[in-house]
Amino acid sequence: MTTPTPETLLAVVAELDRLRALLAELLERSAPRLMPAPPEGYGPERHSPERASYELLLSARRAVLGNPAAARALYELLVAEGRRHAATPAGAQLRDRLAASEAVDHLRRVWEAVSLNVLDGPAAPSGVPDAWAELLADVVTGHGLNEAILARLRPEGFA
Amino acid sequence: MLSDPQTAFAEATFVNGLLGLACLAQAVRALAAPGRAPSAPAGKADDFIHLLLAVISLGESIERLAPAAEHRGPSAESSPPTYGLGWLR
Numbered sequence: 001m002t003t004p005t006p007e008t009l010l011a012v013v014a015e016l017d018r019l020r021a022l023l024a025e026l027l028e029r030s031a032p033r034l035m036p037a038p039p040e041g042y043g044p045e046r047h048s049p050e051r052a053s054y055e056l057l058l059s060a061r062r063a064v065l066g067n068p069a070a071a072r073a074l075y076e077l078l079v080a081e082g083r084r085h086a087a088t089p090a091g092a093q094l095r096d097r098l099a100a101s102e103a104v105d106h107l108r109r110v111w112e113a114v115s116l117n118v119l120d121g122p123a124a125p126s127g128v129p130d131a132w133a134e135l136l137a138d139v140v141t142g143h144g145l146n147e148a149i150l151a152r153l154r155p156e157g158f159a
Numbered sequence: 160m161l162s163d164p165q166t167a168f169a170e171a172t173f174v175n176g177l178l179g180l181a182c183l184a185q186a187v188r189a190l191a192a193p194g195r196a197p198s199a200p201a202g203k204a205d206d207f208i209h210l211l212l213a214v215i216s217l218g219e220s221i222e223r224l225a226p227a228a229e230h231r232g233p234s235a236e237s238s239p240p241t242y243g244l245g246w247l248r
Contacts, residue, residue: 075206075210078209079210079213081212082208082211082213085212085213085215086204094188094191094212095204095208095212096204097193098187098192099204101190101191101192104190104208107211111207
């Protein structure tokens with residue numbers, strides 16, 4: 001077996017990145033649309049708070065679905081920071097007020113619609129969350145890649 | 160090149176990022192129930208609540224960087240303004 005050249009290795013990396021972008025695009029197309037979408041427009045209304053919030057949520061979804069491992073790491077860092085803040089008297093009071101807020105309940109539903117809950121649950125250290133892998137499997141098998149085709153792609157000896 | 164960043168662009172982007180985070184933190188803080196709420200059940204303060212707390216905490220940390228701008232000396236007054244840095248100082 002010959003040792004791959006640096007050019008070959010870089011080509012593999014480039015191909016993996018292309019596949020990653022394709023998967024992210026497929027996930028984005030398959031995910032439920034965020035509703036209601038503010039109207040497209042040109043002029044002052046284009047920069048309305050509704051449009052800005054909508055674009056922010058869309059960007060958050062792209063970041064999460066396109067970079068699940070990085071998003072999960074950031075999520076864990078933020079949650080840990082939140083727990084540290086909650087350990088202070090002011091933080092604990094704020095935590096209770098947030099938990100009692102009806103608006104936060106609404107925001108939680110928005111967050112679930114944006115992230116599709118792929119950041120919660122188990123994940124390998126420095127790896128993608130299991131929920132993201134399951135979502136990807138659902139999307140791929142829902143686009144014509146059935147079990148018979150997948151079986152042909154697996155190396156010999158793998159069920 | 161990574162070793163040769165464009166200073167003005169980097170400053171503007173970085174400070175605008177901080178501003179965005181500070182604004183987001185203020186928006187999240189505004190969602191908190193007014194007054195001192197009764198202690199929530201332990202299960203209610205889940206990861207999502209702590210995520211929001213982290214955003215608020217980061218926003219407050221960023222805002223603590225800003226007040227020093229009002230105490231700049233005369234030399235700073237006469238120096239040409241650098242894009243975005245006034246807020247950070």
